[in-house]
Amino acid sequence: MVALELILPILAATLRTATPLLLGALAGLFSERAGIIDVGLEGKMLVGAFAAAAAAAVTGNVLLGLVAGIGGACLLGLVHAYACVTLRGSQVVSGMAINIIASGLTATLALAWFSQGGQTPPLPPGARFLPVTLPGAAALAGVPVLGPAYAALVSGQTVLVYLALILVPFSAWVLYRTRFGLRLRASGEHPAAVDTAGISVARLRYSAVMVASVLCGIAGAYIATAQGAGFVRDMVAGRGYIALAAMILGGWRPWPILFTCLLFGLLDAVAIRLQGVAVPGIGAFPVQALQALPYLLTVVLLAGFVGRAIPPRASGQPYVKER
Amino acid sequence: MNRLLATALAAFLAAGTARAAEIAPAVVFDMGGKFDKSFNEGVHNGAEAFSKASSIPVREFEPQNDTQREQALRNFARRGQNPIIAVGFNQASAVKAVAAEFPKVSFVIIDAVVEAPNVESVLFREEQGSYLAGMMAAMKSATGKVGFVGGMDVPLIRKFACGYVQGARAVNPKVEVLQNMTGSTPSAWNDPVRGAELTRSQIERGADVVFHAAGATGIGVLQAAADAGKYGIGVDSNQNHLHPGHVLTSMVKQLDVATRTTLEAARAGTWKPGTQVLGLAEDGVGLAFDENNAPIVTAEMRERVAKAKADIVAGRVAVHDSMSDNSCPQ
Numbered sequence: 052m053v054a055l056e057l058i059l060p061i062l063a064a065t066l067r068t069a070t071p072l073l074l075g076a077l078a079g080l081f082s083e084r085a086g087i088i089d090v091g092l093e094g095k096m097l098v099g100a101f102a103a104a105a106a107a108a109v110t111g112n113v114l115l116g117l118v119a120g121i122g123g124a125c126l127l128g129l130v131h132a133y134a135c136v137t138l139r140g141s142q143v144v145s146g147m148a149i150n151i152i153a154s155g156l157t158a159t160l161a162l163a164w165f166s167q168g169g170q171t172p173p174l175p176p177g178a179r180f181l182p183v184t185l186p187g188a189a190a191l192a193g194v195p196v197l198g199p200a201y202a203a204l205v206s207g208q209t210v211l212v213y214l215a216l217i218l219v220p221f222s223a224w225v226l227y228r229t230r231f232g233l234r235l236r237a238s239g240e241h242p243a244a245v246d247t248a249g250i251s252v253a254r255l256r257y258s259a260v261m262v263a264s265v266l267c268g269i270a271g272a273y274i275a276t277a278q279g280a281g282f283v284r285d286m287v288a289g290r291g292y293i294a295l296a297a298m299i300l301g302g303w304r305p306w307p308i309l310f311t312c313l314l315f316g317l318l319d320a321v322a323i324r325l326q327g328v329a330v331p332g333i334g335a336f337p338v339q340a341l342q343a344l345p346y347l348l349t350v351v352l353l354a355g356f357v358g359r360a361i362p363p364r365a366s367g368q369p370y371v372k373e374r
Numbered sequence: 375m376n377r378l379l380a381t382a383l384a385a386f387l388a389a390g391t392a393r394a395a396e397i398a399p400a401v402v403f404d405m406g407g408k409f410d411k412s413f414n415e416g417v418h419n420g421a422e423a424f425s426k427a428s429s430i431p432v433r434e435f436e437p438q439n440d441t442q443r444e445q446a447l448r449n450f451a452r453r454g455q456n457p458i459i460a461v462g463f464n465q466a467s468a469v470k471a472v473a474a475e476f477p478k479v480s481f482v483i484i485d486a487v488v489e490a491p492n493v494e495s496v497l498f499r500e501e502q503g504s505y506l507a508g509m510m511a512a513m514k515s516a517t518g519k520v521g522f523v524g525g526m527d528v529p530l531i532r533k534f535a536c537g538y539v540q541g542a543r544a545v546n547p548k549v550e551v552l553q554n555m556t557g558s559t560p561s562a563w564n565d566p567v568r569g570a571e572l573t574r575s576q577i578e579r580g581a582d583v584v585f586h587a588a589g590a591t592g593i594g595v596l597q598a599a600a601d602a603g604k605y606g607i608g609v610d611s612n613q614n615h616l617h618p619g620h621v622l623t624s625m626v627k628q629l630d631v632a633t634r635t636t637l638e639a640a641r642a643g644t645w646k647p648g649t650q651v652l653g654l655a656e657d658g659v660g661l662a663f664d665e666n667n668a669p670i671v672t673a674e675m676r677e678r679v680a681k682a683k684a685d686i687v688a689g690r691v692a693v694h695d696s697m698s699d700n701s702c703p704q
Contacts, residue, residue: 060578155438168409168436173593173616247550278567283590284407288565323575326554339558368381 059203061320066208066277069316070215071287075294076301076308077208077215077222078263080345085259086239086365087135092147093125093291094153095264099124099271101157104171104282105164107178107275111124116178116276121268127153129176136256139369150291158284170283171275176344180209182276197342198354200357209277211269216309218266223305241364242370270294296349299360315345397422397640400433400455402446402634404462404565406589407436413589413629417461417484420633428641440506440560443471444468451476457640459484459633464560469493480645482636484629485530487649492546494636495649498627500530501537502686503659504585505693506679507607507625508541511550511583513564513675514605514622519550521581523572523595525588526562528557529541529697534609536696540703542689545683552576566594571600573606574590575622583622596621605670614666624662624671632658655687 072150075092102123103155127149132147158169165171186207191198224230234255237245242252244260275282297315301308322341330336352360401421402423421432433455435446442690443465450458451472451517457480460469466486473481473490487495511520513660522538524531535553542549556562557673569591573584577599584599586592592609593616599606600620608614608624615621632652639645651659661679664673685691 060575064571064575158438168407168415168594169411170590172406173597247476265520274567279570279594281566281593283564283593285561285564286566288561320573320575321571323554324579342557 052096055199058171059174059199061317061324063203063207063312064320064323065316067316068210068319069312070212071195071274071290072272072294072297072315073215073219073309074211074266074273074314075291076298076312077218077305078266078270079295079298080222080301080303080308081235081259081266082228082263082303083240083298083366084239084363085235085240085256086363086368086370087132087256087260088142088146088367089131089260089263090143090295091131091149091153091291092146092263092267092294094146094288094289095124095131095267096125096151096274096291096294097126097150097287098277099163099268100275100286101171101271104174104275104279105161107174108165108171108281111175112177113178113180113276117269117272120272121265124271125264127259128260128267130261131264135260135369136253140373142367142369149257154265154285157282159271160249161282161284167364171282174280177249178276178278180211199278201287209273211277214269215273216285219305219309225236226305229327231258236363238370239365242365243373246372247369256370267291286290287308293345298360300349300352303363304361318342322335388537392394393669396430396568397441397457397637398433398455399430399457399459399637399640400435400450401459402443402450402465403434403459404437404464404563404589405437405560406684408434409612409618410563410590410593412592412608413611414461414478416611416627416629417459417633418629419611421459421637423630424634424637428638428639432637440464444471447481448475451479454658456480457482457636457645459636460547462486463528475588480640480647488603491648494645494647496632497649497651498654499538499651499693500534500587500625500627500660500696502654502660503625503627503661504537504587505541505656505686506661506682507585507623508538508543508551509545509679509682510541510623510671511585511605511607512542512545513579513678514670515549515583516547516581517582518548519552519580519582520574520622521573521584522554523569523576523584523586523588523592524553524555524584525557525591526560527558531587532698532702533696534585537693538585540693541604543684544652550580552581552585554580556588557697563589563591565591569594574602577602585609585625587625598686608662612662612664614662614664618666619670621667623667626660626662628652628658628660631648636651653686653704654683 099120103116103120106119134140188206300311325336331332459482463486583605586595596606600617605622
């Protein structure tokens with residue numbers, strides 16, 4: 052079972068690295084489906100990571116950290132919503148501004164509060180999300196293939212990984228099977244119709260941005276308190292942008308988004324293990340090529356070579372009531 | 375009375391002129407920030423110690439991106455700061471440009487060589503320190519597999535890796551060294567999550583001691599090693615205290631000592647441009663042993679490392695510097 056021993060860790064790593072991407076991409080999904088472009092995923096995740104790590108470091112309670120992370124991201128989300136919905140500003144510019152603010156603000160606040168040069172103190176185990184062992188992992192251990200797979204993949208992840216996975220069908224249900232979802236999608240496709248029906252587009256878009264912010268906060272908390280153990284300046288390190296790419300590649304739909312996030316996670320996990328491995332004829336394995344693949348795939352898709360990326364029709368356009 | 379006053383006045387004036395002639399040092403840090411618990415923090419500690427002993431303030435700047443380095447150096451030079459210490463090989467081109475503009479200001483660059491009449495280049499023999507770290511790792515490893523996680527993929531970090539491999543092989547010729555670099559951009563110094571993921575992958579493949587040379591990314595490396603109940607090896611500053619009992623040792627570059635000596639030389643007027651190479655012989659690099667790692671280090675390990683150090687200093691053992699020919703003996 053050498054193959055299994057090789058594959059299972061890769062798949063487990065895939066789940067771990069895909070989780071923040073998945074949460075971020077779902078956040079982008081909600082926001083963009085309502086017609087608000089969300090380039091600020093990275094910034095909101097960063098603030099979420101910082102707030103979660105800071106609160107967890109001070110209180111020693113990881114759940115309070117999660118709440119703080121969500122709160123921090125929501126504050127930033129409110130700024131975005133205010134700029135985009137109320138003031139009808141450019142959504143891309145507002146998103147970029149949020150990324151820049153987040154990068155500077157978190158480092159400055161961390162320096163002011165903890166005097167450790169833009170870091171929070173390392174978190175003790177109690178202030179982190181630790182892997183949980185699901186019941187039955189030991190009982191199934193003897194079963195070939197299934198036992199190790201259950202122990203390494205299904206069990207032994209942090210709570211937030213399960214949460215992110217559950218959020219995929221839940222998001223699909225909310226978007227396609229509830230009245231809120233229908234209205235949300237309508238405000239991203241044809242806001243005038245929503246308005247004609249007597250429903251406030253502004254309120255819908257605000258709530259969509261807030262849902263996105265909550266998800267970003269969870270993603271940030273995952274990065275700082277589950278994957279990592281403390282905040283380090285700019286620790287989100289581009290995952291927000293990859294999440295955006297995953298959302299576009301997933302065609303603004305929950306299940307394909309899950310697939311692209313897992314694909315990106317898998318590419319990363321494989322790249323890590325192939326680093327330095329010599330390939331006959333090429334020499335050292337070109338890991339950079341594998342790492343650039345998510346961006347490359349997105350560009351190819353956007354350029355229209357393979358398939359077509361169709362964003363919500365009204366995304367990026369501020370809604371103005373006709374007089 | 376008059377005379378007393380005059381003496382007091384003279385003394386005061388002398389003190390005043392002495393103060394006016396004091397140096398006004400400044401430090402421009404590398405990416406990763408001055409509290410990376412590693413490379414930059416070593417310089418910061420040295421500057422701090424100097425300022426405490428001499429009550430001369432040391433101005434500091436932490437660049438947030440690549441473009442700010444040259445600007446910061448120029449600003450410091452224009453405001454009359456002298457000497458100016460630039461931390462990290464990334465600043466070499468900036469130092470070269472600014473040093474030419476301000477020929478009267480003394481510059482110090484750490485980890486790179488800049489040939490100019492007003493620049494002192496401080497280099498460390500990282501391969502020698504890493505060699506000892508590699509010996510420690512191979513002696514501690516029960517699996518015969520050890521890991522290395524580098525920050526940005528640059529020659530300097532490959533030099534760490536190369537020394538480490540040689541040291542590990544010296545103890546156990548069959549040892550397998552798993553190597554990963556975090557990335558190829560400066561953000562690779564600041565990604566503890568990826569550092570942890572790389573470490574987990576190495577541990578899953580059997581490594582039980584992982585050495586990092588990755589700045590703030592290494593915080594994640596040491597964390598992941600400690601979480602898995604394995605051992606990490608710190609770098610640049612003494613990181614043994616981060617996870618007592620799970621940091622086998624730290625490959626210390628005496629950045630604090632180097633910084634302090636340079637500043638003191640500048641103050642005494644004995645500062646000289648040129649290249650300074652600090653290796654095991656100069657105690658510029660070495661391993662950290664303290665109460666935090668005492669329980670996991672055996673006397674035999676310390677003895678073998680001490681012997682290897684003596685051999686390297688005496689020239690009986692040559693550690694290959696991968697930067698000299700851009701290759702590492704396999």
